[in-house]
Amino acid sequence: MTPEFILGCIILIAGVIAAGFPREKTYLSRLINLEIPAFGLLLIMLAYDETLALMTFIGVTAISTFVLVRVIERRDAG
Amino acid sequence: MDAATYSIGLVVVAIGLIVGFAAIIREKDDLHRILLTDLAEVLALVVIALVATDLAEALILPGLVVGISELMAVSEVYIAKEGLKAPEGPPFHIEVMDSAPGILALILVAYGIVLSGFTGGAVAAVGAVFYFMCRGHAEQFELIETVSGYAWAIWIAAFFVFMFLPAYWFFGVMMAGGAILIKVMAKMSLVGTMRRGGPNV
Numbered sequence: 001m002t003p004e005f006i007l008g009c010i011i012l013i014a015g016v017i018a019a020g021f022p023r024e025k026t027y028l029s030r031l032i033n034l035e036i037p038a039f040g041l042l043l044i045m046l047a048y049d050e051t052l053a054l055m056t057f058i059g060v061t062a063i064s065t066f067v068l069v070r071v072i073e074r075r076d077a078g
Numbered sequence: 079m080d081a082a083t084y085s086i087g088l089v090v091v092a093i094g095l096i097v098g099f100a101a102i103i104r105e106k107d108d109l110h111r112i113l114l115t116d117l118a119e120v121l122a123l124v125v126i127a128l129v130a131t132d133l134a135e136a137l138i139l140p141g142l143v144v145g146i147s148e149l150m151a152v153s154e155v156y157i158a159k160e161g162l163k164a165p166e167g168p169p170f171h172i173e174v175m176d177s178a179p180g181i182l183a184l185i186l187v188a189y190g191i192v193l194s195g196f197t198g199g200a201v202a203a204v205g206a207v208f209y210f211m212c213r214g215h216a217e218q219f220e221l222i223e224t225v226s227g228y229a230w231a232i233w234i235a236a237f238f239v240f241m242f243l244p245a246y247w248f249f250g251v252m253m254a255g256g257a258i259l260i261k262v263m264a265k266m267s268l269v270g271t272m273r274r275g276g277p278n279v
Contacts, residue, residue, distance in 0.1 A: 001083050009090040012124065016094040019117050020101030030113050037094070037120045041127065044087070048130040052197050053138040057123070059200030060142045063207060063269055064116065064149050070272060071153045075109055077165030 005047035012040030027072045031065070087128040094121050108160075112152055119145045139196055150269070175212040183209035190263065194255040199262025206263060210270030219268075226264035232257035 015036030022029050038061055045054045098121055102114045119141075126137045156162075183205040190202025232253055239250035 016097045020097050034116055041120050041124050045127050050135050053135045055197045056200050059204045060146050062204045064146050067150050067153055074162040
């Protein structure tokens with residue numbers, strides 16, 4: 001059991017709680033809190049040396065954030 | 079990694095799934111539910127990552143592709159269902175959006191080409207999306223479609239090289255890696271054009 005794995009598990013649980021039940025229930029705060037469990041997942045992937053999966057996850061997360069921001073800005077505008 | 083680590087990981091994911099799905103059940107707003115779907119996807123990926131072999135890497139890639147396409151489809155359906163319009167007034171603009179895209183897109187695309195394959199395509203696409211988002215776009219969609227169609231054909235040809243000319247496997251690897259890089263990058267960079275149409279945004 002490596003330190004990355006332990007830290008990843010702790011961050012994952014904290015992030016799931018933060019994203020599931022955010023203190024301020026706005027779309028943007030929930031979107032930002034979603035980055036916390038993603039970071040936990042990245043640390044777990046790092047512990048298992050899954051380089052390709054890690055790099056692809058970073059790339060795809062950036063694009064999915066873009067897609068979500070597009071929906072949120074339309075929702076808040078109208 | 080030993081069996082104890084795997085068990086602990088599974089317990090952590092189980093707790094996360096319970097909390098996550100409890101949040102989805104208690105949520106009434108549709109857009110909040112879409113955001114929580116993203117959370118469920120992360121938890122599903124952790125389950126796959128815990129397998130901890132090459133199999134995990136092979137399974138995570140299609141998981142990510144399905145995740146992003148599902149997210150895009152659901153968000154489009156949501157926009158259509160609620161009849162949401164693009165925001166009025168001048169688009170969001172800050173100083174760094176003028177200066178950063180060139181160098182940042184260059185670094186990301188160059189690194190993506192070094193990585194090659196699906197991963198490289200995703201990394202390079204992030205650079206292209208960022209560039210299109212900040213600088214606007216005036217590309218020809220037909221050209222992108224044609225390039226990505228040829229890339230797909232080269233990718234298939236690489237598999238025929240593996241099957242019929244196994245001695246040239248390295249040539250096949252290079253063909254497949256380069257073609258899938260172009261294919262993924264061309265398709266994903268179209269996401270960057272979703273925001274606002276036309277040049278000079």
